[in-house]
Each structure stands twice: as C-alpha cells, then as structure tokens.
Amino acid sequence: MGTENNSALERIVTNFEMASSLPSDLDLESPAMKAVIDAMPEARRGTFLAMYQDPDVRETSVVFNRSSGNYWRSLLTARDEGKKIVFVPFNFAPEIFHALNMVPVCVEVLTTMAQNLEEGVAEYLDLAVERGLPDTMCSTQRGVIGLFEAGILEKPDLLINGALGSCDPNSKAFEYMAEKFDIPALYLDIPYYHDKRALDYYARGFKNAIKAIEEMTGHKLDPDRLREVVDYTNRATELFFEINELKRNVPNPVPNYYNMQHIGTKFMMVGKPEAVEFYEKALEVSKDRLKKGKHVLPEEKIRVLFIYTFFYFDTSIYSWFQEEMGVSYLMDVLSAFDFNPHIDTSSVDTMLYGLAEEMFNLPMTRQLAGSWDMDSNWLWDSLYYAKTYKADCCVFSGHLACKQAWGVYRLVSDSIKKELGIPCLRLEGDGWDSRITPLAVIREQLEEFFETVV
Amino acid sequence: MRALEELTEVSENLENKYVSDWRNQGKKVVGYVCSYLPEEILYAADILPYRITGKGVKDTSQADSYLTRVNCTFSRCCLELGFSGGFDFLDGAVFINGCDHIRRAYDNWKAHQSALPFMYLLPVPHLINPEGRQWYLEEVVKFKEAIEAYFEVEVIDEKLSEAAAVYNETRRLFKKLYDLRAKDEPPLSGTEVVSILSAAAAMPKKEFNQILSELIEETEASSSKATGKVRLLVAGSLMDDPEFLRNVEDLGAVVVADALCFGAKNFWDLTDESGDVLEALVDRYYNHVPCPRMAGEYSRRFDFVKEQAERAHVDGVILEHIKFCDTHGADNALLKKDFEAAGIPAIELERQYGPLADAGRLRTRAQAFLERIRR
Ligand code: SF4
Ligand code: SF4
Numbered sequence: 103m104g105t106e107n108n109s110a111l112e113r114i115v116t117n118f119e120m121a122s123s124l125p126s127d128l129d130l131e132s133p134a135m136k137a138v139i140d141a142m143p144e145a146r147r148g149t150f151l152a153m154y155q156d157p158d159v160r161e162t163s164v165v166f167n168r169s170s171g172n173y174w175r176s177l178l179t180a181r182d183e184g185k186k187i188v189f190v191p192f193n194f195a196p197e198i199f200h201a202l203n204m205v206p207v208c209v210e211v212l213t214t215m216a217q218n219l220e221e222g223v224a225e226y227l228d229l230a231v232e233r234g235l236p237d238t239m240c241s242t243q244r245g246v247i248g249l250f251e252a253g254i255l256e257k258p259d260l261l262i263n264g265a266l267g268s269c270d271p272n273s274k275a276f277e278y279m280a281e282k283f284d285i286p287a288l289y290l291d292i293p294y295y296h297d298k299r300a301l302d303y304y305a306r307g308f309k310n311a312i313k314a315i316e317e318m319t320g321h322k323l324d325p326d327r328l329r330e331v332v333d334y335t336n337r338a339t340e341l342f343f344e345i346n347e348l349k350r351n352v353p354n355p356v357p358n359y360y361n362m363q364h365i366g367t368k369f370m371m372v373g374k375p376e377a378v379e380f381y382e383k384a385l386e387v388s389k390d391r392l393k394k395g396k397h398v399l400p401e402e403k404i405r406v407l408f409i410y411t412f413f414y415f416d417t418s419i420y421s422w423f424q425e426e427m428g429v430s431y432l433m434d435v436l437s438a439f440d441f442n443p444h445i446d447t448s449s450v451d452t453m454l455y456g457l458a459e460e461m462f463n464l465p466m467t468r469q470l471a472g473s474w475d476m477d478s479n480w481l482w483d484s485l486y487y488a489k490t491y492k493a494d495c496c497v498f499s500g501h502l503a504c505k506q507a508w509g510v511y512r513l514v515s516d517s518i519k520k521e522l523g524i525p526c527l528r529l530e531g532d533g534w535d536s537r538i539t540p541l542a543v544i545r546e547q548l549e550e551f552f553e554t555v556v
Numbered sequence: 557m558r559a560l561e562e563l564t565e566v567s568e569n570l571e572n573k574y575v576s577d578w579r580n581q582g583k584k585v586v587g588y589v590c591s592y593l594p595e596e597i598l599y600a601a602d603i604l605p606y607r608i609t610g611k612g613v614k615d616t617s618q619a620d621s622y623l624t625r626v627n628c629t630f631s632r633c634c635l636e637l638g639f640s641g642g643f644d645f646l647d648g649a650v651f652i653n654g655c656d657h658i659r660r661a662y663d664n665w666k667a668h669q670s671a672l673p674f675m676y677l678l679p680v681p682h683l684i685n686p687e688g689r690q691w692y693l694e695e696v697v698k699f700k701e702a703i704e705a706y707f708e709v710e711v712i713d714e715k716l717s718e719a720a721a722v723y724n725e726t727r728r729l730f731k732k733l734y735d736l737r738a739k740d741e742p743p744l745s746g747t748e749v750v751s752i753l754s755a756a757a758a759m760p761k762k763e764f765n766q767i768l769s770e771l772i773e774e775t776e777a778s779s780s781k782a783t784g785k786v787r788l789l790v791a792g793s794l795m796d797d798p799e800f801l802r803n804v805e806d807l808g809a810v811v812v813a814d815a816l817c818f819g820a821k822n823f824w825d826l827t828d829e830s831g832d833v834l835e836a837l838v839d840r841y842y843n844h845v846p847c848p849r850m851a852g853e854y855s856r857r858f859d860f861v862k863e864q865a866e867r868a869h870v871d872g873v874i875l876e877h878i879k880f881c882d883t884h885g886a887d888n889a890l891l892k893k894d895f896e897a898a899g900i901p902a903i904e905l906e907r908q909y910g911p912l913a914d915a916g917r918l919r920t921r922a923q924a925f926l927e928r929i930r931r
Contacts, residue, residue, distance in 0.1 A: 234889035234890075234893065234904075236877070236882060236885035236886060236889065236906070238626070238879065238882060238885065239882055239885070239886060266682035266683065266851050267653065267682055269656070270656045270849070270882045270883050271882045271886075273851055274882050274887070275886070277851055277852070277886065278889065281890050282890065287852065289682070289683055289851040289852050291681050291683045291688060291851075293679065293681070293691065294653055294677070295679070303691055307683075307687060310687070473659075473677070474663050475663075475667070502626055505656045505657060505660075505880060505882075506656035506659075506660060508624045508626045509622075509623050509624065509627050509631075509656065509660025509661075510664065511624070512621065512622050513622070513663065
C-alpha cells in the first residue's frame, strides 16, 4: 500500500523501524544520543522520551515498537500478498480481520501515528475542513480524511464503522469517507441498552457484517484460524487482567506509558502472537517493579483516572506525570478493559458471540451509547474504575468533539463527587490537535488541580 | 388569508389555544422530539402529541450549565424550556435517541427537578435492515404499553386505524400545498410555510386538517404570488422558527421546497391503511425518508432532496446546519458536492438556533450566493 515517495504509511513504518532498532540499553546521556534528541521536532521528542527515558518503559517500548513496526510494514505488503485492507474505528476489535487474513487499521491509531510525520498532522486536519468536513467533527478521524485529501494515503478496500449510537461524529466521518472517496462501507449498530437482548441484537449485526465482508472481499473465515486468533486474544486478556491487578497496589508499579502501548496493542494487534509478547513483557516489567518498590517519581502523590480520552498529540505527558509529578496514571476509559470476556472456543458460534461480547464492552460502545446512569454505562464505569483502582481524582480531558460526553459530564462528575467524595477536573481541548489547547496550558491546569487534591 | 393567520398564531405560542382547549377537556398532552416517533399511538390514546421546540428562548444559561457550548443550540433551547417550566403544560415527554445532543438533553431533563411526570426514550436503530426493523417494532410495542400503563388507556386497533387515516390526510394535504409552492408563481413564502409546519406539530391533526384545507383553497384563489425571485430549496438541521428563512427571503428569494425534518421529510411517506395497522405504522416510520442519523442511506437522502429540488425547479439549494450538528453538517458537505456536480448551485450555511442566531453574517453569505445564482 502506498507507493508515493511521501506516502504517509511508508514514513510511519520507517519511523517505527527506526524506533524499534534502538536497543534497550540505550544511553540517553551520550553526546551522540543527546544530539539526536535535540534535533527532533518537539512532539516527537516528547514521545521518544516517554518511551525511552525510564529504563523499564524502554524495555516494553522495544517490544512494542518492534511488533508495531512489523504490523505497519505488513500493510505495505498486504496487497501483494492478496490481503485486503480494512479501516475501522477503535471500537471495532481487530481479531475478526486477523482471522479472515485481512489487515485492519484503526483510524484513530493511524491519526495518532501520523503525529510523528515530520510535518505533523495539523495541515491534514485543516485540509479536511477546507475540503468540506465541518470542523466540529472529531480530529481523530479527520486526520485520516486529510491524508486522503492530500493524496498521500492509499484507500483501503473496505470501511467498517461500529460507532452508530455511541458517537455521531465518528459514524458520520466514516460515511463521509465512504461517499467522498468512493470506498465500500459497512456499518454495525450499537443498541441503546446493555442487556442480553441488546447483546443478541448486536451479535446478530456482527455476524451479518462478517458475512457481508466475506462476500465483498472474497476472504473466508477458517474455523481453525479463528480459534488460533481467539486463543491469542484470551491469552492477552489474561495477561492484561494480571497487569490491572498490579495497578491496584498503592503505590502502583505499572508505568504510566503502559496505557498508551496497551491501547495501540488492543486496537490493532490483539489476536496475534505479537500482542501476547507485548503483554508478557509489560507484566514481567511491572512485577519486577512491584518487587523492587518502583513507582512514579519522586513518590506516588496522586492516582488519577481519566474518565474518557487522554491527549495524544504529545505523549510526553505520561512521562511528565511519571518522572516529575508523582502522578500515577491509572488508566483512561480508552485503556480500561475490565469487562473483556473470556471467549469460549468450543464452536465458531461461541467464538463469534464472544468476540461480539468483547466489542460490546469496548470503550465508547459500552459507556456512551445509552443513558449515562444505566448499569455498565459511563457513570457506572467511572465509579467502578475509580473505586477499584483507588483513584484520588478524576479528569475529563474535554475533547471538544465528544459532544455525547460533554452533554452529561456535569451529571457524571457531580455523582462521582457525591458517591466517592473525589473531585473531577474538566479540561477543554483536542486530543489530537495541539493548537486548541497547547500542552503547556494543559500542564498548568493539571498542576493547579493536583495541588488542590494533595 | 384567515387560515394562514390562524396557523401563524398557533405557531407563535408555546401553549396555543388548541392545547389549552384540549387540556380544558381534561385530556393529556405529551411532548415528543423527532420524526421517528409514531405519533398516531398517542393520538389513538386520545393524547395530544406536541412536538417539542426551543422557540422563543431568550437565553440558555440554565441549559448551558448541563448541556454545554459544544451541544447544538436547538437541544439547549429545548432543555432551557424544560428546565424553566416552559413545558409545564405537558403531561410527559417522549424522546428518541435521534442524535448525541438530543439524547443528552433528555438525560439532563430527566435527571432534573423539572422533569415531567412521564419521561420516556424510544431507542431507534441506526440501520435499516430486518434486524433493525424487528428491534424498532419491539420498541414501538413497549412504548405503546408504557403509554397504556401510565395513562391508563387502551390503544385499540380501531383507534389506531382512525389515527393513521387522519395523519395520512395531513400528509396528503401537505403534498397539495407543496404542489402549489412548486408552481412558477408560488403563492406562499417559505417563511409562511415554516409557520404552517410548526403549527401542524402543535395542535390536533383533525382540526389542523380542516384549517389546512381552507388555507389551500384560499391560496389557490389568491392573487398575491411571488414572481421574479430566486427559487430556493432548503435542507438541513431542524428548523421550526421562520427567522432564518425570512432573512433569506428578504434578499429577493423565495423558498419553494424543502427537505427538512419538520417539512417534506416528515410527511412525504404515507402509512399503508390496508393491513395490520401497528405493523404498517412501524414500516412507515422506520422506512420514511432517512435522516442523516441513519447510516449507509446517503444516496437515498440525496435522491430525495434532488427530487424535491427538481419538482420545484429551484435555482439553488441552501444546506444549513446548526453549529455542532455533525449529522447534518457532514451530510451537507456531501450534498453540496453532489448538487454542484449535478449543476445545481448549493451553499452550506452554519447557523445557530434561538438567541445566538447570527442574522447579519448569514445575510451576507446568502446575498453572495444569490448574486452567484442570478449571474
Ligand atoms: S467519542 Fe469523542 S474521541 Fe471518540 S470518536 Fe467520538 S468524538 Fe472522537
Ligand atoms: S439540530 Fe442536529 S444536533 Fe441538534 S438536535 Fe437536531 S440533529 Fe441533533
């Protein structure tokens, strides 16, 4: 995929390959390394340091970057190998495509990756708007639309959206891509409720979508391949559950940046051995840190839960929390998967139903379709995660496009305060566009808030 | 035009005289949002369906502290009225999960002390397929049962059939009215039609049908017709206040067609009166011209707007959306591209509803568009 010299994908792959070629015993203090770091654009330097500053994080980063590099490279060769490429949102699990021998790309992860292009992603966000898309739509799909508009991202074979009912901007962005760039599209509806009837409806929709994918692409679902994929999924789930158990410790030994890598792995690579390899490494590192009494520096002062999204334009914020602020970043809703089921592999039907159940509990699908105070919805989950992981405070990053979240933020935060007695901060900005609220301002606001919490 | 004056008056008051008369007879009034709510069920229960609006709101400060500035001004105006007692004449409210904004307006209203005694949300699928249709049917049945239980009424098929006939009559009359609009010399302005549509949503349909029939007769006989004006179609976000169109029409245009959810999209499809009435209502509401909330239906939407544009021989199309309304905003961008490709000039206008409406900026843009068409 992508043959132009300035192909976004090729450059993303090159970035990852460069990153993954770095050894875990890197000496950041060496003059040569310092010169390299100084020469990096700011956002990329932030990400680099978030990945490599802490030696423990560096260990997980080496594994994560290697498997991600391979993953992105597989996209470049997919067509030659007869594999179709499908773009999905983050609440559409990748396993089914691995089982169908297709290559899934999570659009939101792709925009996040594009942050590290030399030119950044801002011009593509703007280009999408110049060419017609309302600027109130979410930047995390807008980035990819901008790359299409610029002609530096090749079209996938298929688009599948599963955000219907949980996020209007997300589902409309997919419809827009489909119509504007003439890409075949399929949709999966999320029901309003979260009960057995709703799951059955959703699972039927999922099965129908698979049938349609088979018809549209010619890829066929092989039961043995599906079982292999689901086995890897189950193994990954066991591992990240164990990591989550460790997070309950005070202080929390799990590095903050794990959350970012967890999202990348879960949204792209779960169902593959690479995901298992990453979680094994992350578990090993976290256990070791627990044993050695390691935690955020200088000491764990605050345990924070982000009740929805985080900031993705400059991930140095994780290391700022970790290395300077004594803030343990427990998780955000995008990296919280405590309700991932263990999938029964006894038949194709049980596996597909299990995958549907997994998707039914993915972020956004689970919390933001339906009413804010229903069981398993946004308030319920915020209370659960805050209590289970002993958060001292909550933060809503206030990504401006999340109108469904903004619309009940006050009800949710008031209830958190009332039920748990912990405060909630509402920021305002854009997770992928640094120009809306620059990182320096976000840091200032967080610092002030943390002072009041301590 | 007595009938027009009467309907305009109805459209200008929240609790209009028909609502008061209805209530004075000891009967119930239930508010609703969205064109996916089969109103006939309420009507058959002898409850007056009243379409919730945000008209007349001067300031949205209470609503803004729950819904926020990133939520559309229509949803905020409706919530403001709910919070401030503007809908106290209603016995209940029924919402649809039409979009992220309106469903959150429901959540906030329901959680607030001003919530009405009966608050209900009927969830509608976002896809048109057999599974979705089954889900919708089950939800409509649940809704009917909830109405029966709460208001202690029975919605029998005979009443439903009567209601379906009355509602179909409204739709047929509206089509007649739209035929008149589509003529070379339209006898009504778009501004007037918005008032008529808005009255239709706020009074009993039987009485409305009578007045609309009179209005059609009066209109046919009337000699005041718009000539030499630029003919426009308007489509996009919810519009039940005439100000936006008045602004555009003051510039020398006349709106002769629409594809609005209070307008043509709401009455174009009829209910089949021959078979099982509940099934027929479900089919009619589920399959009616799809709103932008329905995924994968863009081409049907485009075809519908284009059909309306062509039958009224418009010179141009105004695609408006309320700021932050992503469903219509994204659709409008596609519609603009496709209309231009079809040789019909189109403009996208982002606007506000209610007190934030920015008339001056819109006038300038509309004027430039009209000049482009005239050339
Ligand atoms: S929930 Fe928010 S961040 Fe996620 S896709 Fe929707 S608007 Fe974007
Ligand atoms: S105008 Fe748009 S955003 Fe507002 S309630 Fe209607 S569909 Fe929703």
